[in-house]
Amino acid sequence: MCSILNFPKVPPTDVFAHLAAGLKAGVTVITPNRRLAIALKREFDGFQAAKGISVWDSADILPISAFMLRIYEDALYSDQGNFVPTLLTPAQQQVLWENVISNSDEGAALLSVAETARLACEAWDAAHEWQLIPRLRNFPHNEDGKAFQKWSERYVKVTGGRRQIDHAQLGDLVTGLCANTDVSKPKRLICYGFDIVAPQQARLLAGLAEAGCEVVLSRPEPQLQLQNPDLRRMESADRNDEVYHAAVWARARVEANGSARVGIVVPAFSEYRSIIMRVFRSVMDPDVRRSLPGVSRPTLPFNASLGQTLLSYPLVSAAFLILELGGGEIEFERASLLLRSPFLGGGETEMGSRARLDTRLRKRSEPSLTLEALLTLLELEDAHKHCPILGQNLSAYAQFRKAYLSGSQAPSQLARAISEALRMAGFPGERELDSAEYQTLKKWQEVLANFASLDLVLSRTSYRAGISRLRRMTSETMFQPETPDVPIQVLGVLEAAGMAFDHLWVMGLSAEFWPPQPRPNPFLPVELQRAAELPQGSAVASLALASRLTNAWFLSANEVVLSHPRHVGGSDARDTPPSPLVADIAIGELVLPDYPDYGRLIHHARRLECIEDHTAPALDQSQSGIGVAGGMAVIKDYATCPFRALALHRFGVERIRAPCAGLNAMERGTLVHHILAQVWGQLKTKSGLDSISEKDLESILMHAATEAMARIQRQRPGLLSGRFAEIEQRRLLRLALGWLEEDKKRSGFAVIAIEEKRRVQIGELSLTTRLDRVDELDDGRRIIIDYKTNAPSVATMLGERPEEPQLPLYLVTAEPEAVAVAFAQVKAGDMCFTAVARDSDLLPRGKALGESRYRERYSSWEDLVAAWRTNLDRIAAGFVSGRAEIEPRKYPDTCRNCDARPVCRVYERMESGIADEGDKK
Helix, strand or coil: CCCCCCCCCCCCCHHHHHHCCHHHEEEEEECCCHHHCCCCCCHHHHHHHHHCCCCCCCCCCHHHHHHHHHHHHHHHCCCCCCCCCCCHHHHHHHHHHHHHHHCCCCCCHCCCCCHHHHHHHHHHHHHHCCCCCHHHCCCCHHHHHHHHHHHHHHHHHHHCCCCCEEEHHHHHHHHHHCCCCCCCCCCCCEECCCCCCCCHHHHHHHHHHCCCCEEEEEEECCCCCCCCEEEEEEECCHHHHHHHHHHHHHHHHHHHHHCEEEECCCCCHHHHHHHHHHHHHHHHHCCHHHHHHHCCCCCCCCEECCEHHHCCHHHHHHHHHHHHHHCCEEEEEHHHHHHHCCCCCCCCCCHHHHHHHHHHHHHHCEECCCCHHHHHHHHHCHHHHHHHHHHHHHHHHHHHHHHHHHCEEEEHHHHHHHHHHHCCCCCCCCCCCCCCHHHHHHHHHHHHHHHHHHHCCCCEHHHHHHHHHHHHHCCCCCCCCCCCCCCCCEEHHHCCCCCCEEEEEEEEEEEECCCCCCCCCCCHHHHHHHHHCCCCCHHHHHHHHHHHHHHHHHCCCEEEEEEEECCCCCCCCCCCCCCCCCCCCCCCCCCCCCCHHHHCCCCCCCCCCCCCCCEECCCHHHHHCCCCCCCCCHHHHHHHCHHHHHHHCCCCCCCCCCCCCCCCCCHHHHHHHHHHHHHHHCCEHHHHHHHHCCHHHHHEEEEEHHHHHHHHHHHCCEEEEEEEHHHHHHHHHHHHHHHHHHHHCCCEEEEEEEEEEEEEEECCEEEEEEEEEEECCCCCCEEEEEEECCCHHHHHHHHCCCCCHHHHHHHHHHCCCCCCCCCCCECCCCCEEEEEEEECCCCCCCEHHHCCCCCCCCCCCCHHHHHHHHHHHHHHHHHHCCEECCCCCCHHHHCCCCCCHHHHHHCHHHCCCCCCCCHHH
16 A cells, blocks of 8 residues: 655645636646545535635546546647557456457356456456556466466557557556646646555656646545544444434434535445335335325435446336347246336337236246247237237337347447337337436446447457347446435445545444455465555455544544444344444444334324125126126136135236246146047047047047147147147147047947037026036936046035036036036046946946935935035025125135235235134135
């Protein structure tokens, strides 16, 4: 670590006096970071305004990185500009390092070249900033160090041949340029707030001084002495409690003094950020209505210095969804996000239509789909009628993709194509963007322009490789939308360096996070990093830096609170002691106001009135006479739970389902139903089955299987193709042949109804049903058959609330003369009938009702049919009358997979473990 104590020092008030002389005085102030430059400029403006001045020259205050870039650009556009090398952007530098590493012997063994290149860039930057390059040759290297040496030599050769430098070398270049008289330099340079000065920066300052620039130092004046009683330590229960107390404290200080400067410093900011943003928002603005769409949001009184990755912002995420959809297959759930995104053209106008379209597409789509597959599904759903903007935009995008997004091309060409592709998709949407979204869009365009500049180091790239690189660039770009000047600043450790506050709270000072763990770069010798005192190169350097920063906090405000949690972690929370750097400070008490949120206020002001209402409005005669949607499922759902029937068949509740890979259980059952219906539609009778040749029967089955699969394919175009279709066809043939062998065991019969749709009346309720099959034996007796791939037991058809009421309902309403109902289990290796019958000779291995274990409950077949009629009439009457008690038949199993869960609260009680016995019906 380098010292610049030999330069003269001036107090902060003199800094402002020098700046007040105006631009002619040639005074420039540089800071270690951008945030301190902004804060200092704001303080200077306040200083001028306090003197009653209405107009003054803007102060020349900027971070040292921007200062070096300004000198470079002055030289670049001077008469000597032809001799100034080209400055690479960080993205261009990353590409060069990736190329160097990929073409090396070590590159083939790496799992991630991009990540290795990033670490190599960091090592390269640190080696130049701390002037380690000459010393690297004198230190022994491990395998990583040797590889870095080889890569560095190749990198220098490549960039030198092209007359290029990167930001790591910029400081050395600018130091040499300072001697050039054509390069503009300030008359006086004030270094404000520097605590750490790397050797490269020190050389630059010395070069400026040699070139005639007066270099002086300045630091904020201490706000208090170490023994000040307003320095205290706070211990909180956990991280959430600590953040909440800090937010309440900050709000109280600002309400007491609107001009107060409040700082919240967080050493492990990345660990705390999501909690801080959530808790501070709720404390500063408890009105939850402001989070609703269309409600204006006020400017909150706090600002966080650490942004999020640009990729995490919804607008940029939507852009990548569009681009990835054009690049190949993406998961349906991601395509679903895009369809419902407000950043896709027509997102506001077609919001409701697209949400309904999404639920329908889930029934047709595969778990992954392409742009072409999505367009096919939209055609099947007549999306051009309901979502015309969506259809037009995606069709135009598909045509553009074929013409301009295939093959390899220069990054600049690809960037233009990407911009045009997004425009055709309607990005960034039709509604007016708010301030944060507009800034995000501008930042996205800036990153895209940066991607286009890769022409300098990358000749061509494919679409997929280009999108992957662009995604990586956005994920590495930290972004925070700018906000107006606010009194509360939430800062990381380095951002807070050199800043002064009226009130300062430093949180997260547990031994786990403070001092921070050292992070030596693996490509630089650890001994060298320790010897050069790199800030995070060793435990000693980390401790020394943390000690200096901690002592600086003590002097940075009139009130300083240092806090830490007692416990860290969630369910596996562990005790953690305070940092040894603050453990000796006495714990003090803070009297904080209570800021209840609106939810708590409403809760405390509640007036509860308990009303038990289990009855919905009854169906009028027109509704019950016409029938309700759902058919047989109405009776089955009401028997399962009356409220479920109300929710599904009168409220229209429907579960949002995830797309299924391959055939789902219902589709497999449909295929079996269809092939057997086709076969019996031609055979007609048992004698027809017995007399047909094996070859002819196989031909009929083959045709039926092909037609059955074609029917499914019309509903789900991406299904049943290629080898999968052949496998499914063979499966259907085996199942059908196996079942027909079971039918051959029976005595003579004729199939008189196949997949027959009928309107039935049960009480006042009219329903539409479909009978799988009705057989009539040679003696005139009839059997109702329902195909199942896994047949339920006979018990599921019995009782006051039958679990499987379809066969009893078919019998009492459509075939009252039938003498048996049977589930036909069409299952490989286990073909059988599960039946309840009047006579024992109706089906193979059959038993009469009088011979079964149910003979004590039902004395005769007629008694059973009468019980079915009574129970089904009662169920229908309950549904028509509007009775809708929450009475799951088998609690809690019935509730676990119920589609009515979003409108029923029983499952919440079940999951929280507070269900009482009254719920378990």
